[in-house]
Amino acid sequence: MTQRSSGETSDDGSSEEAPRGFSRRAFFAGAVSSAAAGAAAGVVATGLSGAAASGTGPAAVAAADEVYPFYGAHQAGIATPPQDHLVFMVFDVTTTSASELQVMLAKWSAAIAQYTQGLAVGSVEPDRAQAVPGDTGEAAGMGANQLTVTVGFAPSMFDGRFGWAKYKPAALKDLPAFASDALTPAFTGGDICVQACASDPQVAYHAIRNLARMARTTATTRWTVQGFGRASRGTGQTTPRNLMGFKDGTRNISSDDDFAQQVWVGADSDQSWMTGGSYLVARKIHMLIETWDSDGIGDQHAVFGRTKAEGAPLSGTGEFDTPDFAVKAADGTPVIPVNAHVALAAHENNNGTKILRRGYNFTDGIDSVGRLDAGLMFISYQKDPAQFSQLQSKLGANDRLNEYIRHVGSGVFAVPPGLSAAGDYFGKALFA
Numbered sequence: 001m002t003q004r005s006s007g008e009t010s011d012d013g014s015s016e017e018a019p020r021g022f023s024r025r026a027f028f029a030g031a032v033s034s035a036a037a038g039a040a041a042g043v044v045a046t047g048l049s050g051a052a053a054s055g056t057g058p059a060a061v062a063a064a065d066e067v068y069p070f071y072g073a074h075q076a077g078i079a080t081p082p083q084d085h086l087v088f089m090v091f092d093v094t095t096t097s098a099s100e101l102q103v104m105l106a107k108w109s110a111a112i113a114q115y116t117q118g119l120a121v122g123s124v125e126p127d128r129a130q131a132v133p134g135d136t137g138e139a140a141g142m143g144a145n146q147l148t149v150t151v152g153f154a155p156s157m158f159d160g161r162f163g164w165a166k167y168k169p170a171a172l173k174d175l176p177a178f179a180s181d182a183l184t185p186a187f188t189g190g191d192i193c194v195q196a197c198a199s200d201p202q203v204a205y206h207a208i209r210n211l212a213r214m215a216r217t218t219a220t221t222r223w224t225v226q227g228f229g230r231a232s233r234g235t236g237q238t239t240p241r242n243l244m245g246f247k248d249g250t251r252n253i254s255s256d257d258d259f260a261q262q263v264w265v266g267a268d269s270d271q272s273w274m275t276g277g278s279y280l281v282a283r284k285i286h287m288l289i290e291t292w293d294s295d296g297i298g299d300q301h302a303v304f305g306r307t308k309a310e311g312a313p314l315s316g317t318g319e320f321d322t323p324d325f326a327v328k329a330a331d332g333t334p335v336i337p338v339n340a341h342v343a344l345a346a347h348e349n350n351n352g353t354k355i356l357r358r359g360y361n362f363t364d365g366i367d368s369v370g371r372l373d374a375g376l377m378f379i380s381y382q383k384d385p386a387q388f389s390q391l392q393s394k395l396g397a398n399d400r401l402n403e404y405i406r407h408v409g410s411g412v413f414a415v416p417p418g419l420s421a422a423g424d425y426f427g428k429a430l431f432a
């Protein structure tokens, strides 16, 4: 790769401008302190208090100003209370050069460190008229907006193209086919996923767009979903509703114990580089909205095993009542039907298996015959994708909800732990 001076336009026409005062190579190798790089780029951070920067700030901290730390033991965007907006993008790596991939991942890591702090990479308005702006500009001055960007590697990354085969975790394999699957090539496959979440959709989109732009000669976009209205509940949050009108995320993982037992890969992993990481399962689930909207409320309750307005289990009265799957109606049948969604998915009926759900509603407008095209971008995190498969094997085969949904997209990704400091980058251990 030829070294160019700051602000020079690259051969392919894309701008790969490094912040002023730093060599492009040093910056993109992730060797530059991100804080210094941000300052050099001439961009000022949003007014951060210590509390806001820690992500535990008082409610008074406006979402636009709130910054989640990028460096840490785990990647942000997993345990982080779900923000309101998602852009999920899967990329195909097009280069066969391990060193080009390495540079891309280093560039991405340094850039994400900037974006998540409300900073740009490169200038929105370079001095020279011929220079292509380093940053596309649509998020300039908008603040960090709680942006988190989470990166994961698909099983295909370990196929030998980049010398990573020896680092493939045993747990990382393509998901099996499930009953009721209706997967389409348009929303499957790919090598690397990027989940950008923020309280503002433009800020999330800006991050993904600029990562795609930066990767242009190394990776191409494969499939994407834009989500809105978080459809899961994080610690301390009220429960939102999915597009079927039901509260979603009531019994989500929230305790430290559950995160340790069910979400974070432990030191006992067969691949030490995954310790502190997790596995992301993505399922784009289309809802047959018109059919659902003509269903009676009694059946809707039976489909989920919960009430619609309160979100209470049919065995109780309050949203947070623990479901009792043994309670019987006068006719002797379980009050929560055995094929209700929660009866099949509850940890009590799955040997204690739980997953962290972090999904979003989505809409793609209308389909070719005028039906509403919408659903749930289901995203879950677990220490082993087998946890998801255990639940989906049962749901795909027996869930009463299947009459109203179709799983059209799918992916599984190894999400490495968080980066330690500037200079660290996603996948660094895999290039050893």
Ligand SMILES: C=CC1=C(C)c2cc3[nH]c(cc4nc(cc5[nH]c(cc1n2)c(C)c5CCC(=O)O)C(CCC(=O)O)=C4C)c(C)c3C=C
Pocket: 242, 244, 246, 247, 248, 249, 250, 251, 252, 283, 285, 287, 304, 306, 323, 341, 342, 345, 346, 347, 354, 355, 375, 376, 378, 388, 391, 392, 395, 405
């Ligand atoms: C394989 C895992 C799951 C898929 C796929 C899934 C799809 C899906 N879920 C809803 C709506 C709700 N899910 C709820 C609970 C719930 N769902 C799963 C797993 C999957 N869901 C679990 C593990 C649980 C918790 C079960 C329990 O412990 O009781 C609920 C109830 C409220 C809640 O606890 O969150 C709703 C509502 C939709 C619409 C959907 C696909 C489109």
Ligand SMILES: [Fe+2]
Pocket: 341, 345
């Ligand atoms: Fe569910």
